[in-house]
Amino acid sequence: MRNxxxxxxxxxxxxxxxxxxxxxxxxxxxxxxxxxxxxxSIVLSDPAILADKATNTYYMTGTGGKLWKSKDLxxxxxxxxxxxxxxxxxxxxxxxxxxxxxxxxxxxxxxxxTFTNREVKIDTAYGxxxxxxxxxxLVSDKAEGPYKPMQDDIYLPEAKPTLDGTFWIDTDGKxxxxxxxxxxxxxxxxxxxxxxxxxLSGSVGKGKLLxxxxxxPWSKEKxxxxxxxxxxxxxxxYLFKTKTGRLGMIWTSWQYDxxxxxxxxxxxxxxxxxxxxxxxxITPPNFGHGMLFKxxxxxxxxxxxxxxxxxxxxxxxxxxxxxxxxxxxxxxxxPYKP
Numbered sequence: 001m002r003n004x005x006x007x008x009x010x011x012x013x014x015x016x017x018x019x020x021x022x023x024x025x026x027x028x029x030x031x032x033x034x035x036x037x038x039x040x041s042i043v044l045s046d047p048a049i050l051a052d053k054a055t056n057t058y059y060m061t062g063t064g065g066k067l068w069k070s071k072d073l074x075x076x077x078x079x080x081x082x083x084x085x086x087x088x089x090x091x092x093x094x095x096x097x098x099x100x101x102x103x104x105x106x107x108x109x110x111x112x113x114t115f116t117n118r119e120v121k122i123d124t125a126y127g128x129x130x131x132x133x134x135x136x137x138l139v140s141d142k143a144e145g146p147y148k149p150m151q152d153d154i155y156l157p158e159a160k161p162t163l164d165g166t167f168w169i170d171t172d173g174k175x176x177x178x179x180x181x182x183x184x185x186x187x188x189x190x191x192x193x194x195x196x197x198x199x200l201s202g203s204v205g206k207g208k209l210l211x212x213x214x215x216x217p218w219s220k221e222k223x224x225x226x227x228x229x230x231x232x233x234x235x236x237x238y239l240f241k242t243k244t245g246r247l248g249m250i251w252t253s254w255q256y257d258x259x260x261x262x263x264x265x266x267x268x269x270x271x272x273x274x275x276x277x278x279x280x281x282i283t284p285p286n287f288g289h290g291m292l293f294k295x296x297x298x299x300x301x302x303x304x305x306x307x308x309x310x311x312x313x314x315x316x317x318x319x320x321x322x323x324x325x326x327x328x329x330x331x332x333x334x335p336y337k338p
Contacts, residue, residue: 036075039318039338042068046164046236046289047303047318049073050102050109051296052143059143060303060318065097065113067145073295073320073338082145083111083138089153090132092117099236101291102143103167105175110200111138111147112177114163122159128184132158135165135179137200152202156194161185166291167200168193168239170271175200178210178249178271180234189213189234191251193271211264211275218262218281219253236261236289244328245269250302252288255281259307261288263330282332283321292323300325301336 045063052059060068066079083100087093100113113136120132134156138147156162161182168176175196183189190212195204212234213219219231236252247266254260260281266273283290283304290304300323305316320336 033077033080035077037068037077039070039074039076039320042076042318043316044068044318045305045314045316046099047305048099048101048291049293049301049303050104050143051293052104053296055143056296057143059102061100061102061111062305062318063098063100065100069144080144082140082147083113084146084148085115085138086149086153089149090117090120090134090158091115091136092119099164099289101166104143105167105200108199109140109143109145109147110167111140111145112136112165112167113138114165122161123185125185126187130161130182130185133161133163133182134158135162135177137165137177137196139200150199150201151197155196155203156207162192164236164289166237166239168271171269176271177203178237178239179207180237181207183213183232183234188232189253191234191237191249191275208272210271210273211277213253215275216253216262216264216277217279218255218260218277220255222256231255236291238291239271240292240325240330242325242328242330246328247271248330249275250282250290250292250330252290255285258285259288260285261290261304265329278329282330287319299336302332 047062050059058070065083067082068076068078070076085091096116098114103110115136116133118131122132123130139150140147162179165177165179176193178193181190191210192207194207213232214230221231231253233253238250240248247269249264252261261283262281264275264277286307287304290302302321302323322333322336324331324333
């Protein structure tokens with residue numbers, strides 16, 4: 001991508017393209033589920049995998065909100081429709097869904113995702129028309145869903161576009177959503193946290209800044225005069241701890257026109273940081289929006305998507321990498337082939 005001002009619009013257009021490929025089949029016949037599909041044959045942005053011990057099954061979701069199932073990470077069945085939203089809420093009847101994740105917590109399963117109502121415009125900033133977009137949470141008794149709304153209609157301020165919400169229990173024992181405040185409105189994307197209710201059915205208090213995109217040494221772009229400056233995009237946060245107990249966060253941005261992922265570590269061991277960013281990216285160029293999970297055999301893997309253009313559109317495929325957390329930092333070992 002050569003101009004990140006249009007990145008979200010292009011992602012939305014790409015998502016529309018993937019829907020064109022898959023969703024009409026489901027709308028015509030909901031029983032037409034594909035079986036034995038190799039992981040690298042699935043077109044999916046922001047892949048997130050839950051290893052569910054209760055069913056001995058891997059569940060994968062991401063942008064688009066569909067669900068895939070697998071017993072071995074190699075062959076997958078899907079896509080299933082699992083997200084149920086309230087058409088009378090701020091989301092409207094047909095919200096776009098980005099970067100869905102599944103998390104198990106207190107005998108329930110939670111669906112963290114970004115919902116966009118393209119019919120509602122909340123602001124115009126830096127030449128960008130801002131659509132109503134926010135991170136939100138749905139709930140289910142089963143990993144396979146369906147996932148339904150809870151108590152609160154709004155988790156985050158309606159005047160701010162937020163996205164890519166993820167989940168973490170901090171050292172105070174309280175649950176939090178970590179999310180991005182989108183650069184389209186503030187021109188310097190941020191990572192923020194907000195406390196959640198004990199059953200994740202709503203938020204508590206206000207969000208708090210963790211760090212800004214401009215604080216990273218590896219995310220870069222050039223201004224209109226060709227001068228290098230810090231990039232403005234924050235994307236795809238995911239929290240983890242090393243074996244030594246060090247708190248880290250992987251997140252994604254850009255180096256000029258290359259999609260990249262880096263890592264930051266909290267000096268205090270808590271969400272409040274301060275956060276220190278490693279100098280170099282951690283995955284190969286044009287891989288990003290990662291998350292971590294353990295296989296049923298105990299191996300730590302990172303799920304990411306590859307990023308390239310095909311016929312002018314984004315083409316994103318899920319990939320897995322082996323991860324080493326045995327020391328005090330995250331190391332990407334090698335690609336994992338199930």
